[in-house]
Amino acid sequence: MSITEILFWVLSALALFSAIMVVASKNPVHSILFLIVVFFTISGHYILMNAQFLAIVNIIVYAGAIMVLFLFVVMLMNLNAASEPKKNRMIQFAGLISGGCLFLVLVAAITKSGSTNNMVQMTAGDQGLIKNLGKVLFKDYVIPFEISSVLFLSAMIGAVVIGKKESSSTN
Amino acid sequence: MEIQWYIGLSVALFCTGIVGVLTRRNSIIIFMCIELMLNSVNLLLVAFSKMHAASALAQANPNVVSDAQIFVFFIMVVAAAEVSVGLAIIVMLYRNTHAVDVNFLNRLKN
Numbered sequence: 370m371s372i373t374e375i376l377f378w379v380l381s382a383l384a385l386f387s388a389i390m391v392v393a394s395k396n397p398v399h400s401i402l403f404l405i406v407v408f409f410t411i412s413g414h415y416i417l418m419n420a421q422f423l424a425i426v427n428i429i430v431y432a433g434a435i436m437v438l439f440l441f442v443v444m445l446m447n448l449n450a451a452s453e454p455k456k457n458r459m460i461q462f463a464g465l466i467s468g469g470c471l472f473l474v475l476v477a478a479i480t481k482s483g484s485t486n487n488m489v490q491m492t493a494g495d496q497g498l499i500k501n502l503g504k505v506l507f508k509d510y511v512i513p514f515e516i517s518s519v520l521f522l523s524a525m526i527g528a529v530v531i532g533k534k535e536s537s538s539t540n
Numbered sequence: 541m542e543i544q545w546y547i548g549l550s551v552a553l554f555c556t557g558i559v560g561v562l563t564r565r566n567s568i569i570i571f572m573c574i575e576l577m578l579n580s581v582n583l584l585l586v587a588f589s590k591m592h593a594a595s596a597l598a599q600a601n602p603n604v605v606s607d608a609q610i611f612v613f614f615i616m617v618v619a620a621a622e623v624s625v626g627l628a629i630i631v632m633l634y635r636n637t638h639a640v641d642v643n644f645l646n647r648l649k650n
Contacts, residue, residue: 420609479547494593
């Protein structure tokens with residue numbers, strides 16, 4: 370087994386374990402921390418495939434901004450394990466069974482169609498570097514890029530409007 | 541690595557996210573499982589882009605790798621915008637009901 374394969378299996382095992390702990394943790398803060406570990410392992414996978422720009426953007430945007438926002442909200446609400454709402458056992462069991470069935474169906478679909486053993490090009494290829502991605506982004510995809518800035522503006526305005534305290538309508 | 545292992549890993553992460561959405565009642569955990577599902581799809585897109593990089597498709601359409609990775613970039617953009625609005629809604633929900641339980645939304649019915 371080459372070092373690339375060993376790294377792939379280690380990162381995959383860590384990602385799956387942390388994802389299961391996200392779902393199974395009683396304390397919401399622990400779930401957020403495990404999700405940050407998942408994001409770091411997925412960035413590790415991106416680096417293995419030489420998609421360097423996406424690896425860095427994943428860490429900065431997801432683990433660095435979105436999860437910090439989640440942590441702010443959880444700390445604001447002062448959630449801990451004691452005040453965690455629980456679903457009853459039957460619904461939890463049913464949810465687990467449905468997710469497991471979906472997993473089985475998708476894995477069966479993969480193995481049925483897996484006659485072409487296509488290899489993923491790991492640690493090679495320079496299409497994922499910032500220079501090449503930047504060229505494509507600003508030449509072919511400049512209009513979606515500008516529209517995404519409008520999207521961010523509307524999301525910011527929406528978040529502020531939703532979060533404003535109603536001072537005159539409660540009397 | 542063959543593509544099957546990447547598809548398997550992405551499917552496992554996606555199904556873990558689905559089990560989380562169905563099983564938990566805390567709306568913040570549900571939101572985090574949605575982010576987990578989005579990330580599994582991102583991983584699969586990048587894996588497929590690198591798979592096509594080595595095949596004959598790359599000679600026919602040389603942009604096929606960058607297209608998929610730009611798409612992943614835009615998925616992250618949309619996820620960031622969605623998180624900010626979603627968390628604003630959750631905070632307002634908490635302010636009105638003092639709980640993050642999604643079952644409390646049944647009160648909206650009447």
